[in-house]
Amino acid sequence: MALCVLLLSSGCASLKPDPLPSWNEGSSKQAIVGFVSKVTTPGSPDFVPVPERIATFDNDGTLWAEQPLYSQLFFVLERVKTLAPQHPEWKTKEPFASLLKGDVKGALSGGDKAVAELIGATSTGMSTAEFDALVTQWLATAKHPRFNQPYTAMVYQPMIELMAYLRANGFKTFIVSGGGMAFMRPWTERVYGVPPEQVVGSSGKTQFELRDGKPVIMRLPELGFINDGPGKPVGINEHIGRRPILAFGNSDGDLQMLQWTAAGSGARFMAFVHHTDAAREWAYDRDSSIGRLDKGLDEARAKGWTVVDMKKDWAVVFPFAAK
Amino acid sequence: MALCVLLLSSGCASLKPDPLPSWNEGSSKQAIVGFVSKVTTPGSPDFVPVPERIATFDNDGTLWAEQPLYSQLFFVLERVKTLAPQHPEWKTKEPFASLLKGDVKGALSGGDKAVAELIGATSTGMSTAEFDALVTQWLATAKHPRFNQPYTAMVYQPMIELMAYLRANGFKTFIVSGGGMAFMRPWTERVYGVPPEQVVGSSGKTQFELRDGKPVIMRLPELGFINDGPGKPVGINEHIGRRPILAFGNSDGDLQMLQWTAAGSGARFMAFVHHTDAAREWAYDRDSSIGRLDKGLDEARAKGWTVVDMKKDWAVVFPFAAK
Numbered sequence A, B: 001m002a003l004c005v006l007l008l009s010s011g012c013a014s015l016k017p018d019p020l021p022s023w024n025e026g027s028s029k030q031a032i033v034g035f036v037s038k039v040t041t042p043g044s045p046d047f048v049p050v051p052e053r054i055a056t057f058d059n060d061g062t063l064w065a066e067q068p069l070y071s072q073l074f075f076v077l078e079r080v081k082t083l084a085p086q087h088p089e090w091k092t093k094e095p096f097a098s099l100l101k102g103d104v105k106g107a108l109s110g111g112d113k114a115v116a117e118l119i120g121a122t123s124t125g126m127s128t129a130e131f132d133a134l135v136t137q138w139l140a141t142a143k144h145p146r147f148n149q150p151y152t153a154m155v156y157q158p159m160i161e162l163m164a165y166l167r168a169n170g171f172k173t174f175i176v177s178g179g180g181m182a183f184m185r186p187w188t189e190r191v192y193g194v195p196p197e198q199v200v201g202s203s204g205k206t207q208f209e210l211r212d213g214k215p216v217i218m219r220l221p222e223l224g225f226i227n228d229g230p231g232k233p234v235g236i237n238e239h240i241g242r243r244p245i246l247a248f249g250n251s252d253g254d255l256q257m258l259q260w261t262a263a264g265s266g267a268r269f270m271a272f273v274h275h276t277d278a279a280r281e282w283a284y285d286r287d288s289s290i291g292r293l294d295k296g297l298d299e300a301r302a303k304g305w306t307v308v309d310m311k312k313d314w315a316v317v318f319p320f321a322a323k
Helices: A002-010 A027-040 A071-086 A088-092 A096-100 A104-108 A111-123 A128-141 A157-168 A188-192 A231-239 A252-262 A295-303 B002-010 B027-040 B071-086 B088-092 B096-100 B104-108 B111-123 B128-141 B157-168 B188-192 B231-239 B252-262 B295-303
Strands: A054-057 A172-180 A199-211 A214-225 A246-249 A269-276 A306-309 B054-057 B172-180 B199-211 B214-225 B246-249 B269-276 B306-309
Touching (some): A054 A157, A071 A096, A111 A199, A111 A214, A172 A231, A214 A231, A214 B252, A231 B199, A246 A252, A252 A269, A252 A295, A252 B199, A295 A306, B096 B111, B104 B111, B128 B214, B157 B172, B157 B246, B172 B231, B231 B252, B252 B269
Parallel strands (some): A054 A246, B054 B172, B054 B246, B269 B306
Antiparallel strands (some): B199 B214
């Protein structure tokens, strides 16, 4: 402590361990550290009181991998195979028929409607507790097709460090994802340190019932809220009730969240993860059907938002690759 | 500290200031303190880890007064009067016509539909920021008709102490109210210490828009979610994603929240505030149109839940009365 006081003017901070060791030195890391420093320094014109330090993160493609398919879709596809014997009609009914023939692309060619149908058929008509158990069980055994790792290992080490760094600086970290809220909540606390009550996502309708006298919440096969694109600021307002001062996404589906964050007064930090690393992860942006980053990339460049170059900015991508 | 260790077996705790000074000694206070003690004592068979210490509170009639009308209705009634000159058609259109003649009872005889219409006409068609400002402005000037106090002074001192006591013991306190979420969030942090992201309530539909290039969230005149009765466990699941271990309500609209809380495993605490004090507050239960407590009272007694007797259990009701 005394040493630190003596050395303060000559760079004592460098004696502390780097809170972001998986981030290479460069403009992205500088922008993050500079922002956190100015909003947390008492007396700084940009100081933000602790309760207003709200940070929101997209999940798919921002905190964990989303290629070649969203992890939730891998879960749904396996559920279709498991349930197929009870549904002989699926053999001739799309999107199930293509899927059961192994034609994932064909099955998903029906777009959002096909996805909604698959989710309805595999993830509803059960209680919330039953769905939790299915997700937990699947995550314990399923492996990613390219990396042969559990899906919860396919998370970005630099982003995990970033969220911990923000929390250590008084931020509350939220996930604001287009993915299913109930699909994320069973594991986000363990994997990201983000508790269920700080996970905002898409959701179907649910209903409170007494089943044999015991209260349950049933998942109904009805669409509820789609927390994507212009739905993200709406979801943030509904769940958080105040505007983030920092927001991180990776696709055009996050653009409105970043616009909403940017439109507040005072210091703001907006960033996209740009997938530029085909060797360690994937390289995609404007032409990808999953996680397309096109308008967002233009707006980020025009407005000076941070664009994280995965290949250049990240020393490590996945935790398992760091070993 | 040394003194405390020495005296531990002879009642050292009594040297600490009472965290619930506005609660009279009795079975309600004992039940609360006993529950908090057992779930926070490491090694206790009832120990609950900090992240799972979720406590939910109804607002109207549980944290602040709801008689002779919900405060939000007083706000809406004033808005109707303010807006009436712009709406000549209201002179002959119910529920507005009765209201403008001073017949509040007649106006509300249309039940939920009338209330929804009043809220739609007075609280939508504007941005979330504009609505925030209207609520804040109203609260700064409006006074309760019986006590001539600001509505945010009409809160229950024992409940404020209870929430602070729970937070000091690692609980996260949430409001789970049938009232409008956006009506509560501008002031709950200041008045109750509950931040906006821990306020769950009813809400209308909203929409993200760019207005003159600036992002806004507009409040649409469409019903969204009614967070009351069986809607409360649904709202809890949607916003919190885990089951409370403690829940406090005051009416049949809170019964399902208490049932949902009770149905979890491990130690649980369920309670109703019973309005028994016509002198200091109001006395009402089974026959009240506002805050009716009938089935809930029977179920609480049958199941041994705590029923707080306002007259007997509370040394003080409102903070202004303590002076």
